[in-house]
Amino acid sequence: MKMEADIIIVGGGVIGSSIAYHLQKDGYDGKVIVFERDKVYEYASTPRSAGGIRQLFTTDINIQLSRFSLQAYKAFPQTMAVDGEPAEIDFKQRGYLFLATEEMLPRLEIHMKIQNKYGVPSQLLQKNELLDIIPELNINDLAGGLYCAEDGYLDPYSVMQGYIRCAKKLGAEYIYDDVDTILSEQDAITGVRLRNGREYRAPIVVNCAGAWAPLLSEQMGLPLPVVPLPRQVFQFDIVQPLRKYLPLTIDPTGVYFRHEGEKLIAGFSEDREPGYDFTWKRSYFMEELWPILAARIPNFEQAKIERGWAGLYDFNTQDHNAIIGRYPGMKGYYVAFGFSGHGMQQAPAVGVGLSELIRTGKYKSIDLTPLRVERFAENDLIMEDAVV
Ligand SMILES: Cc1cc2nc3c(=O)[nH]c(=O)nc-3n(C[C@H](O)[C@H](O)[C@H](O)COP(=O)(O)OP(=O)(O)OC[C@H]3O[C@@H](n4cnc5c(N)ncnc54)[C@H](O)[C@@H]3O)c2cc1C
Known part of the structure; x- marks a missing residue:
């Protein structure tokens, strides 16, 4: 075998x-190999994601990426069907809602104007209108919110499997092995060396190794400012079910x-040391999140925690x-990482x-040029105001 x-x-x-699938679908007739070291995706970020899909960003590029991807997700079951079987991804377009205090509202209004410019149907809700969306919400300290009814959440694992199935069907080969080093000679990519010593030659390597990607790049002397950041x-x-299904809702605290089905999930971007740490703490939920959740929705007072997990941004x-x-400077080397917690809503567009x-x-x-590697050297950073 060659x-x-x-x-x-x-x-x-x-x-x-997504990249492998789109290459094949777009008619690329060369050989594409995907190396994946974790066949069951135990530690990959994708299956550990919260699956939120929002267009409520503030930079042109992030809004465009999400808007493009949202259309792809709406059509996903049909476009990614295999042998007539739809690729279900459980996309619930139940909306995305940023709750706001009085001080936060003017800023959200600015965000809305940027989003509307791109056709995103986001709208500012008044305090009482919030109750139409979540009847049980405690609105005492709120002044309103920024809402987009088209947005929502989906099942990340099913999306990934949908891409894998179609990529394979169209000819991409998946090899379940660990890449040790990306190889190059005289500033041009030549292939990869696996942990078992075997080498595969190729003039193009795309580094999509997620939270592990910066290690491979750094090893080649091509560092990028990305770290693994644990998120729970x-x-x-709950005992008393809510009257309506929730949008993905962001409390003013960031929680x-x-x-999730008939249950609920919650999270928060707490201060954590970077590292490959997959521990999660029940006590963190009880001490930090639960008081905020219970104050926001009385039904959450009787929350019974069932499970938790941690994944890496x-x-x-x-x-x-x-x-x-x-x-730049390394022919054939492409990167797609550093998604910082919003890769699910960008994956179709990136592919x-x-x-x-x-x-x-x-x-x-x-046009993904704004996200180019050179932006760091050029000091042309993309400052996003709506980070979760
Ligand atoms: C808790 C949490 C919540 C999130 N919530 C959201 C959300 O609501 N909305 C949203 O849009 N995004 C969210 N994200 C982010 C989103 O999940 C990620 O941006 C996305 O899944 C990244 O996909 P990826 O393919 O780059 O990385 P991964 O899914 O991690 O895939 C990278 C793969 O590379 C493999 N790999 C690594 N090194 C090697 C090697 N040397 N050789 C071979 N294979 C290798 C790994 O095994 C892994 O399977 C969340 C993430 C987390 C952790």
């Missing part, structure tokens, strides 16, 4: 698999919550946004964009 490919993708999570999610049940320490495109860039040398459907 250990050669035209394109090697390192990391078969939602980003790597908790699932709980978020939504339905591939966190860009400079501007908290993805880094996508060619790495389309990188497929175009790799195949044709430029973006066509969506």
Whole structure:
């Protein structure tokens, strides 16, 4: 067997698999190999994600990415069907809602205007209108909220599996092995070396290794400002069900919550040391989150925590946004990581964009240039005001 490919993708999570799928779908006729070291995706970020899909961003590029991806997710069951079987991803368009105090509202109004410019149907809700969305909400300290009814949440694992299935069907090969090093000679990519010593040759390598991606890049002497940042999610049940299903709701404190089936999940971006740490603490939920949740919705007072988990953000320490495109000075090296907690809502657009860039040398459907590697050296950072 020849250990050669035209394109090697390192990391078969939602980003790597979306890119693999789009390359094949767009008619790329070279050989694409995806290397994934964790066949059951135990520690990958994708299955540990909260699956929130929002267009409520404040930078042009993030709004465009989400808006593009939302259309893809709406059509996903049909476009990604295999042998007539729809690719269900449980996309619940129940809305996304930022709750706001009096001081927060003017800022959200500015956000809304930017979003509306791109056709996002976000709207400012008055205090009492919040009760139409969540009848049980305690609105005493609130002045209103920013709401987008088109947004919602989905099942990240199903999205990833949908991409994997279609990518494989169209000809991409998945090899479940660990990439040790990305290889290069004279400033050009030559392939990868696996942990078992085997080498695969390819002129193009796309680094989609998520929270582990910066290690591979740094090893090549091509560092990027991304660290693994642990994030906890908790699932709980309540005695008295809510009258309506929740949008993905962000409390003014930053605590978020939504339905997960008939149960609920909640999380918060707490201060954590970077590291590959997958521990989660029941006590954190009880001491930090539960008081906030119970004060916001009385039904949450009787929350019974059922389980929790921790996953990693591939966190860009400079501007908290993805880094996508060619790495300057290293021919054939492409990156797509640093998603900083919003990769699910960007995966379809990133797949389309990188497929175009790799195949044709430029973006066509969506311009991802603002997220280029060079922006750090050029001091042209993307400062997003709506980070969760
Ligand atoms: C708790 C939590 C909540 C989140 N909530 C949201 C949300 O609400 N909305 C949203 O849009 N995003 C959310 N995200 C972010 C989103 O999940 C990620 O941005 C997205 O899943 C990143 O996908 P990925 O494919 O880049 O990474 P991953 O899914 O981690 O995939 C990378 C893959 O690379 C593999 N790999 C790594 N190193 C190697 C190697 N050397 N060789 C071979 N394989 C390798 C890994 O095994 C892994 O499977 C959340 C993330 C977390 C952790």
